[in-house]
Amino acid sequence: MFIRNLLRLGILLTMLAPLAVRCAPFRSFWNANGGLALFGFPITQAQQLPSRTDGRTYLTQYFERERLEYHPELRGTPYEVLLGLLGAEELRIRGYLP
Numbered sequence: 001m002f003i004r005n006l007l008r009l010g011i012l013l014t015m016l017a018p019l020a021v022r023c024a025p026f027r028s029f030w031n032a033n034g035g036l037a038l039f040g041f042p043i044t045q046a047q048q049l050p051s052r053t054d055g056r057t058y059l060t061q062y063f064e065r066e067r068l069e070y071h072p073e074l075r076g077t078p079y080e081v082l083l084g085l086l087g088a089e090e091l092r093i094r095g096y097l098p
Contacts, residue, residue: 022046023046023059025059025070029080030068038065039068041063045061046060048060051069053084058070059072067084067086068082069083069084
């Protein structure tokens with residue numbers, strides 16, 4: 001019974017996950033590029049945050065396994081939403097990159 005309820009909950013969460021991605025550019029990118037399986041659930045709302053890569057401010061949303069950034073200067077191109085460079089940022093923090 002417990003296992004069956006867990007499976008039902010997992011199916012329900014999988015079905016509701018796209019609804020949690022509320023920002024239109026991120027939702028489109030998330031759905032078209034792997035969704036829940038690749039990015040995981042969203043862990044923040046979309047918000048304006050400075051990028052550690054170039055210092056500019058972008059609309060950003062964090063997911064369990066990735067950060068998505070909306071780049072309005074690239075509107076209309078396949079690069080309108082970009083993945084954050086989380087690995088490079090961590091290496092820079094640890095002193096492995098300049």
